[in-house]
Amino acid sequence: MERTNSRKEKLKQLFVILLPILVTQLAMYGINFFDIMMSGHFSHYDLAGVAIGSSLWVPVFTGLSGILLAVTPIVAQLVGAKESKEASYSVVQGVYLSVVTAIFVIAVGSLILNPILNTMQLETEVREIARNYIIALSFGMIPLFVYNVLRSFIDALGKTRVTMMITLMAVPINVLFNYLFIFGKFGFPELGGVGAGIASAITYWLITLIAVFVIIKLEPFTQFGVFKSLPGLSLYKWKEILMIGVPIGFAIFFETSIFSAVTLLMSTFDTATIAAHQIAINFASFLYMIPLSISMALTIVVGFEVGAKRYRDAKEYSWIGIGLAVILSIVCGFILLQFRKDVAAIYTKDPEVLNLTIDFLIFALFFQLSDAIQAPVQGALRGYKDVNITLIMALFSYWVIGLPLGYILANYTDWSAFGYWVGLISGLAVGAVCLVSRLIFLQKNKLSPSLSEE
Template sequence: MTVRQQIRPVLTLALPLIAAELGWMSMGIVDTVMVGHMQNPALSISAAALGQVLYNTLAFGIAGVLLSLDTYLSQSHGAGRYDEANRWLYHGLILAAVLAAVLYSIIAAAPLFMTRLPIDARVLTGAKAFLRSLNWGTPTLFLYFTLRRYLQAFNHVRPIAAALITANLCNVVGNWLLIYGHSWGPIHIPALGVTGAGLATSISRVYLALFLVVAIWRVEHSHNYGLRSMLRHIESSRLSRLAFLGAPAGAQIFVEISIFGLVTYLIGTMGPLPLAGHEIALNCASFTFMVPFAISAAAAVRVGQAIGRQTPDEAAAAGWAAILLGASCMATFSAVLFLVPHTIARAFTPDQSVIAAAVPLLLVAAAFQFFDGLQITATGALRGAGNTHAGLIVQIIGYWLIGLPVGYILGFRSHHGAVGLWLGLCAGLIVAGTALTTIWSRTTKSLASKSLVA
């Protein structure tokens, strides 16, 4: 199949996932917007920013191990081995429970170490309260991560989108009730501020997991994939294979998100105002990133299914179609960020000083959108082919060996502040996008040679 022929099936699978990922990211944006309308918005946004970055860095890095399910589930589905896919789901749930316990323990202990950070004490107090309330949703968050991998590998992506869209409504209502507080006669809900934002997100994640449990129950009754009759004994070899393949994928996500976490910390030492501007720009960049991130998941599924069917030429075309779609979307977002940065920043807060701090960072974000789209979609295509190591190596080189030193020199030595640090991130993304696209190109040549031999 040609790349043009693969665009439609990749897009058909990706569109509900895009809605889901945008819905996922909208939760964090809604939290930022709603705490941004409290008194002293710079302080409130900074506290939520610090808590979100710390939690997301650890959560997505640890949960990233579960991305190995994309490879095994999609290849089993492509080969028609539903019993095999069900066994992978069962062991994925066991692994998810272990990983959730690890994350919960780390987040619970985090406030003990945060007190030593050279950041405004008021920001730290709010961030610790936000983290504690956010941690209640950790177990159901990992359940959601696991169940959605099964649904998307079996091409049932609409329930995932529906879950995220409705969970956002739950989060908005929860934020409105818990951040500001309300009273109706004898009923009184206290104003919890940033703590209320964390609790609303946790409640929404419980809802997410329950929604997908019901969705899988309905899918099983409609299609009879054999979930009810699958074997339920634990195979240590499967757990080790999931962990071995997923560890580099999780490490790659951790490397990528942790660099933003470190930049958040470094900007936090500059004061609440630069940190508030950074949080707005980071929310926007993360929101646009969700589109190619969803396409990346579709790429992993389509490439994996094609390899399971032993049609490597189809796998190559699916990967290139995903990369083309991801890069095109991000080029469009780049134009939007470049043309209306003030309007975007004003949507988060009316505070002019915070807006002024955010706008230059939004312009830097516009510069790296295209390369961000390249690197994440190429990563998904490689994951579908069973390669989770290339992304990790490239991210370490791009972000930590190139991006961070460049950002530190520009930010602190050249006194460009937060903008200098973001320019370092831009350099790292350019390297990662170029390198991973090149690696996928070489992978497609390997797949083509296998097709020729067949």
């Protein structure tokens, strides 16, 4: 990355970093998308099972891997301050921490998976598919967590095209193994939705090995010497990562887990409603990749400028990113409104599920604006390493406002299952307002005195 002096230069550099991140996020999302979509074409039971399994897995993964995202602002600020040796050391410690985290997830998951699924009023076949899908995924957890650290390091250097190319390779690999294991082609066992979990685990191992090769063999990563020597565990560095990462991870978890909580509460509805709800959530998550990518790009550029103590530039980057996200969300909303029937048809041919999905997708329109504000603001705040208040705001807006309101509307009004969506939208809106207020406060009251130096 380079220092920028004008708004035009900032917008250009932001795009250079953002576009590969967006492609990367879409590709990572594509793995989950193809798992659900291809399972849906096997049977609606497999669609519901994989969707349920995914709804339980995604918040756990995003929340805990969110802890590892602390590597991005840490490395970005160290690079901005020209401390490359310390940056390399931080990456190695992040890898150690990622392995321990993955092992912890697997151990806890083995104890609580069955009790969680048993609390859901699912048909037996759907429950078994969800359970075995998650078990299959667990074989890829360690490499996936490691990959998130390596990706954070690569992205923090501004080389987001590299992670884009790695992740793009993952999509066709995942689709191929999905085809083989879901439908039992070329002598492979026909496993339905469970085969999607096996395919994803294989894919995670491959992209992690590719990332390790890139960091060892290619410039500018080789000059950091990340794997030339493996220092011992540093509890001090783990503490630094966790002090930043835990609030990030829990904030992400509170946001993503609310969707899983809704799925658990909606288990009282029939399988078609559950499947339609999960399809709409899945596609809303697809659109969320745009503001999420802008958020990740802002963490990099804001962290770089803060590390160099150029606070005016960091502030300008923040608002450029937020404005861009809002504009793109409006465009996506209009597109979804026009083509929601076609979107639903991508996932299923079942008439009942199809019609319900079309209705659910209307509510997905209202997700876009709130997501377009709150996600980039979170990214900017992470660039400042300001994460604790964000955690509290996420807990309040999603779990104190969003979920209770959704439960009331779904169970005590005529909104039925759609009531949960109204609650989710309300929680996102409150979160967006709170986060913007925090960013304005931070920039005005804490950073203003330093602006004069630039």
